[in-house]
Amino acid sequence: MPQIIIADDHPMVRGALALAVESAFDQPEILECAHLAGVMQLLESIGVADLLLLDLRMPGVDGFEGLVRIRSQFPATPVVVISALEDPRLVREALALGAMGFIPKSTPRAEIVAALVLVAAGGTYRPDDLALAEPAPDPKGRAADDDFLQRVLTLTPQQRRVLQLLGTGKLNKEIAYDLDIAETTVKAHVSSILHKLRVYSRTQAVVMAGRLHLDSFADVAEG
Amino acid sequence: MPQIIIADDHPMVRGALALAVESAFDQPEILECAHLAGVMQLLESIGVADLLLLDLRMPGVDGFEGLVRIRSQFPATPVVVISALEDPRLVREALALGAMGFIPKSTPRAEIVAALVLVAAGGTYRPDDLALAEPAPDPKGRAADDDFLQRVLTLTPQQRRVLQLLGTGKLNKEIAYDLDIAETTVKAHVSSILHKLRVYSRTQAVVMAGRLHLDSFADVAEG
């Protein structure tokens, strides 16, 4: 009897996902959470879940921070990110941070079911694989940002988690606590991150990394 | 013979603005620049211009940094911000940072002319004054951010400039250089900013302030 956690702050969404889960698994035990704290608590008590459906936006968590912390504390539990958006960059980043799948809320129920089965079987799922395979060159303008993206991709998984937490303005001490490592280690990671990204302060790294997420809307934001 | 500087990296835009300037002034001397460095150079040589039309997005400057530096170095020259966007928050921030006007590129030529005359006469111009007078409550959700915006509004002009430069990831030393003040002074401002914004590190201030600009697109970015 597989244990599946559904974490989303919207009851309606949880209901819809629950339906899909019931179609995808045989007599699943469905655990619902409306906030990140509940998820952490649940995972602490049951140790490992067979699958975690995680919404990106929940009370207490705005972006990838929840994913980062869960992946760090409970790496054995496969996480599928649920999101209202399906921006390729978000998808790539979620997968880079250790998610086993990325399911936009607009996905047809049948495809959601298939995706859940796929992930449960050890695979990874992302929307319309083809479009993502080629990152869509987009020759105009933002060459500099693409360079930066390339550099971000040279970061190790743990370093990306650190960068993610950096982006929330946390101190080294707080990051160490969240990832359950020594502050020294955080410093080592930060130092390495700064070198790889070719910047000379955490603030710059945050600003640069922040732009990557913004770029999705750059066409709207010109000017 | 009034000296008017038009700073925009797009030749077509410069042309259109030049037409408007010629309609608004009597035999203006129009100086064109495609990048911020040229503007600074020009201002250094002529001292004060009668009007500066400044595009927000130019090579070397992405946001308000150019405005901030120009206002700091050459406060006597009135600046009108030209932008492809007309988000009320951008408008408010530009004016808060010392711009005498904010003209969206979509503005009809006749209105641009009127706006330029208005500013040259010592007034300030913003698009559809009415809509901006009331900041559009927007009761849903983002109460926390509104709180933060309120706090940003308690910052003094100079402190806003510092915050703006903080947002580019600069070191205190660099900010001191840009604003031509001592590093000690920058520290004093930063310290005050952190208190007013109720955060405990520059990085957090940058993250928070960054969200204000993002919020314009929050409806697209849910998830």
Place this chain on the structure above:
DNA sequence: GTGCCAATTGTACTTTGGTACAAGGGTAAT
């Protein structure tokens, strides 16, 4: 096995960042 690399941690050190306190000059309002 050997080698490579991610991850971890420690020590020790330098540089930024940030606070606290004090103080002088400028401007605007009462």
Place this chain on the structure above:
DNA sequence: ATTACCCTTGTACCAAAGTACAATTGGCAC
């Protein structure tokens, strides 16, 4: 003119950030 506020700067001190070097562990590949 007195108050108030902003901007400025200095000194001094403490905390956080970042670097450099060295070492251990574990996984993975050849």
